[in-house]
Amino acid sequence: MDEKFDCIVVGAGPAGSMAARILAENGVEVLLLEKHPEIGVPVSCAEAISCTGLSQFVTPNPEWISSFIHHVLLVSPSGKKFLLHHPDAGFVLNRKLFEKKMAEEASFKGARLKVNSCAVGLLDGKPDGFHGVAVLEDGKKKEYGAEVIIGADGVESWVARWAGMDSTLPLGQIESCAQYLVGEVEVEPDRLEFYLGQSVAPGGYAWVFPKSDNTANVGLAVTPDRTSKKAKEYLDRFVKERFPHFKVIETHMGGVPCFDRKISLVHQNVLLAGDAGRLVDSLSGAGISNALRSGKIAGEVASQYMKKGNRSSSYLRRYGEQFLEEKGRELRFYSYCRAIYLKMTDQDLDDAVSFLRDYFGNRTVTSIQPISLVKTILQSNRHLLRLLRHLVW
Amino acid sequence: MLQLDLKLCGECGGCVAVCPQGALELYSHGLLIKSDRCNLCENCIVFCPVGALGINTVQAKNSSLGKDKY
Numbered sequence: 001m002d003e004k005f006d007c008i009v010v011g012a013g014p015a016g017s018m019a020a021r022i023l024a025e026n027g028v029e030v031l032l033l034e035k036h037p038e039i040g041v042p043v044s045c046a047e048a049i050s051c052t053g054l055s056q057f058v059t060p061n062p063e064w065i066s067s068f069i070h071h072v073l074l075v076s077p078s079g080k081k082f083l084l085h086h087p088d089a090g091f092v093l094n095r096k097l098f099e100k101k102m103a104e105e106a107s108f109k110g111a112r113l114k115v116n117s118c119a120v121g122l123l124d125g126k127p128d129g130f131h132g133v134a135v136l137e138d139g140k141k142k143e144y145g146a147e148v149i150i151g152a153d154g155v156e157s158w159v160a161r162w163a164g165m166d167s168t169l170p171l172g173q174i175e176s177c178a179q180y181l182v183g184e185v186e187v188e189p190d191r192l193e194f195y196l197g198q199s200v201a202p203g204g205y206a207w208v209f210p211k212s213d214n215t216a217n218v219g220l221a222v223t224p225d226r227t228s229k230k231a232k233e234y235l236d237r238f239v240k241e242r243f244p245h246f247k248v249i250e251t252h253m254g255g256v257p258c259f260d261r262k263i264s265l266v267h268q269n270v271l272l273a274g275d276a277g278r279l280v281d282s283l284s285g286a287g288i289s290n291a292l293r294s295g296k297i298a299g300e301v302a303s304q305y306m307k308k309g310n311r312s313s314s315y316l317r318r319y320g321e322q323f324l325e326e327k328g329r330e331l332r333f334y335s336y337c338r339a340i341y342l343k344m345t346d347q348d349l350d351d352a353v354s355f356l357r358d359y360f361g362n363r364t365v366t367s368i369q370p371i372s373l374v375k376t377i378l379q380s381n382r383h384l385l386r387l388l389r390h391l392v393w
Numbered sequence: 394m395l396q397l398d399l400k401l402c403g404e405c406g407g408c409v410a411v412c413p414q415g416a417l418e419l420y421s422h423g424l425l426i427k428s429d430r431c432n433l434c435e436n437c438i439v440f441c442p443v444g445a446l447g448i449n450t451v452q453a454k455n456s457s458l459g460k461d462k463y
């Protein structure tokens with residue numbers, strides 16, 4: 001064993017850096033591992049987050065915020081538009097900087113951060129779990145001991161597999177995404193745009209999220225078992241149709257996992273946070289806020305576990321219980337919404353967008369109750385009504 | 394055999410998540426295919442947003458990448 005820690009966090013994304021910061025603040029010896037040489041690079045994300053989704057966990061800072069969002073535009077398959085005005089809808093982050101700040105903060109509080117350090121296995125040998133992590137650090141094999149291991153290693157999570165959890169995502173439970181950061185375009189700097197329709201993005205949607213008034217994240221997600229074409233082919237068509245002129249600055253691919261109510265977030269002394277735990281809103285694909293929340297709770301529970309008297313592995317299950325108590329209902333609701341969304345025809349989407357336009361008119365909205373809104377949409381005409389029974393709520 | 398087109402791969406890790414055999418690993422320097430584990434179910438090929446994976450059609454990646462360093 002090269003060195004021993006109380007806790008090892010695998011992956012310095014939002015979930016991992018948050019967990020490491022909380023652990024360090026509680027005086028726990030924590031090692032934060034990141035396989036890439038630089039934090040926040042590459043990051044495959046459209047970078048949007050709601051005001052509440054961010055500010056509950058981190059104080060918003062213009063240093064790492066690209067745009068402040070006040071409007072949301074929905075465009076239906078036949079081009080019907082609905083524009084929602086919301087004074088504090090959210091932000092488009094500069095995630096490269098945000099992730100660096102998060103990791104820096106964890107390190108400032110006392111977490112040991114190692115970049116270029118890829119976890120390559122868990123160390124067996126403890127009766128009730130694993131006693132550490134095998135790491136490829138700057139190309140050399142190392143072994144680090146730990147009482148608790150937090151897998152915050154994103155959608156690909158090998159920590160989950162090594163711990164013996166079946167985390168393979170079926171093709172209907174993951175969105176296949178392609179995105180360009182484009183420049184030399186004209187966009188509204190405070191408006192998110194969403195484009196719906198089978199020909200735009202089957203089983204998903206396309207987005208234009210502004211990074212400034214002339215740069216934007218333009219991407220789309222498709223459900224891979226719904227189309228034989230690739231996400232990038234749809235994206236190439238979409239971007240040409242949306243912008244008469246554009247310049248591609250960066251290209252990103254990605255996979256967004258869908259929440260699975262059956263997944264367990266704790267196995268022995270291994271906790272899964274963020275995308276590793278599939279803690280993503282299945283309808284919109286938003287995962288940053290849940291990554292922060294799950295990282296925070298995992299860090300808190302692991303800190304408590306390290307205190308004398310709490311060292312039973314059943315104590316760690318509190319992490320999963322607490323997360324699901326706070327967010328399980330909402331994540332299940334969005335899973336149902338996704339199932340309904342996948343059943344909607346282009347005509348249904350047109351009807352829903354028209355309904356929203358009439359329902360909200362031009363007024364400014366300050367809060368939305370998603371459950372009652374979805375019910376109201378589905379009850380708004382008899383075609384949509386057939387979908388209501390899928391909202392097992 | 395499953396093969397990867399290095400020029401296309403965006404190293405997103407989605408294929409790793411859909412592989413039921415644990416045949417794919419993503420290191421900071423690229424994707425590693427463990428051909429001995431792969432049963433050619435094609436999940437990763439269907440998932441890949443850019444079409445970087447295929448069977449015997451594109452140039453093979455050195456499949457010992459990462460392994461020998463470990």
Ligand SMILES: Cc1cc2nc3c(=O)[nH]c(=O)nc-3n(C[C@H](O)[C@H](O)[C@H](O)COP(=O)(O)OP(=O)(O)OC[C@H]3O[C@@H](n4cnc5c(N)ncnc54)[C@H](O)[C@@H]3O)c2cc1C
Nearest residue numbers: 011013014015035046047048119154254274275286287288
């Ligand atoms: C195209 C796209 C657009 C998206 N847009 C949005 C959006 O607009 N809003 C939103 O809220 N969410 C969005 N998401 C989802 C969001 O990006 C994720 O939910 C979020 O990044 C999850 O954070 P995380 O910390 O769990 O994982 P990640 O951000 O994936 O971080 C995991 C980290 O672990 C590291 N790692 C992995 N394996 C190892 C290992 N073995 N050893 C060491 N380190 C390892 C990785 O390098 C990475 O740094 C989007 C996703 C995609 C793909």
Ligand code: SF4
Nearest residue numbers: 402403405406408441
């Ligand atoms: S899904 Fe495609 S782009 Fe993503 S890592 Fe796998 S091969 Fe590369």
Ligand code: SF4
Nearest residue numbers: 412431432434435437
């Ligand atoms: S073809 Fe199937 S088994 Fe082989 S690497 Fe791809 S997903 Fe895994």
